Amino acid sequence: MDSNEYLQASGGEAQGKPPPDRRSEQRVGPGLHIVATPIGNLRDITLRALDVLRAVDLIACEDTRVFAKLAGHYGIAVPTVSYSDATQDASEPRLLRALAEGKRVALVSDAGMPLISDPGYRLVRAAVAGGHAVTVAPGPSAVPMALALAGLPTDRFYFGGFLPAKPAERRRAIAEAAQVPATLVFFEAPHRLAASLADLGELLGERPAAVARELTKMFEEVRRAPLTDLAAHYAAQAEVRGEIVLVIGPPGEAAAPPGEALDAALRQAMAGASVKDAAAEIAARFGLKRRDVYARALELKRKG
Structure with missing residues (x-):
């Protein structure tokens, strides 16, 4: 989910930056690393995500300007490349070449978990097809x-x-x-x-x-x-x-309407739609089973 606003925790700078775990950095192997980033509060980043982002050779970002705020805050000095709906055709070959060369590539979105209503599945599919390792450093998601x-x-x-x-x-x-x-x-x-x-x-x-x-x-x-x-x-x-x-809430969470209200709604809907479409609309509106509403609609139509 997109976000162009990274807020500082407690209204100010984070109290120091956690030191990198060199052992974790050494364990970040070649392949594609999907990394979740904060959706607002910078302190929601995980320690593992920071280890991965500091250790990789290249970071694919939905918007490099947005990621620069996070990178600057946590001292991440890794080359970035734009990977968005508009740029993925141009940047995907570069990322796949890096993976083929045994490089470590991270994928981040502007905020939250990559691929959730954000670009990325095409890159993951291509990486899997190419036999490259794909891992996830999980984290925030709206x-x-x-x-x-x-x-x-x-x-x-x-x-x-x-x-x-x-x-x-x-x-x-x-x-x-x-x-x-x-x-x-x-x-x-x-x-x-x-x-x-x-x-x-x-x-x-x-x-x-x-x-x-x-x-x-x-x-x-x-x-x-x-x-x-x-x-x-x-x-x-x-x-x-x-x-x-x-x-x-799911169907059935709302109280079922009384019979008179259901019949009135069906008659109104059938005035401008087929019995089938009217029944589907009213079933959806009241969270009822479509076949039951359709049967009632047919009965009302027969009665005129």
Whole structure:
């Protein structure tokens, strides 16, 4: 998940930089090393991540300018190369040549765990195909962090990345995820938050949800409420900033609607859509089984 803001811990410089573990550096062998970096607070970096980043021969960064802030803070003096959606075609051959020469290459994103809605899987696939070792130095990720804070079931979850920007595509993606029997997790851009919450509320109904914003940063916020309440709250905000994770309870978390409300919703939906599409939309909105709603829709249609 992208972040252009690295905040200093406790409002100032870190209290000293941990010395490198020379034994760990010696254990960083040739190959591709996927390294997680902080999503906000610089002190969330792991000691192992620092060992790897200091020991490698080349670091592939989503944005070299963003990584320079982390590198400067921890004294990492290793050559970097840009590896983003826009630059991966040009930089990937260089990285693969380095791996073929037995070099140690690290992959980092702007913040958090690489490859989670960030570029990198192509490089990993190519490295594996080339017979190169691939390892991970794990660390912060906004997805499990938001799940832990949301107060919603965590035994099963579905991560859908960023919701589509176009309204029709976004609603289609929400409808597809509606029947997944798990907690839903999405990333969202601040300028689209209100519109996405409105669509989620309309299609998923009163499911409990949480908006986690600016995690680990100075203005961290976690707001928990039913989807429609969250939609109303953020629609009234003049401006929303920061990195955002949406966490939504699984089907069945919201109370089932009374029969009259279900019938009214079905009749309204069928006025502008086929029975099948109307049933899918209403099932998604209320977190009900699609086949049951479809059967009720057919019954209402027969009755006229």
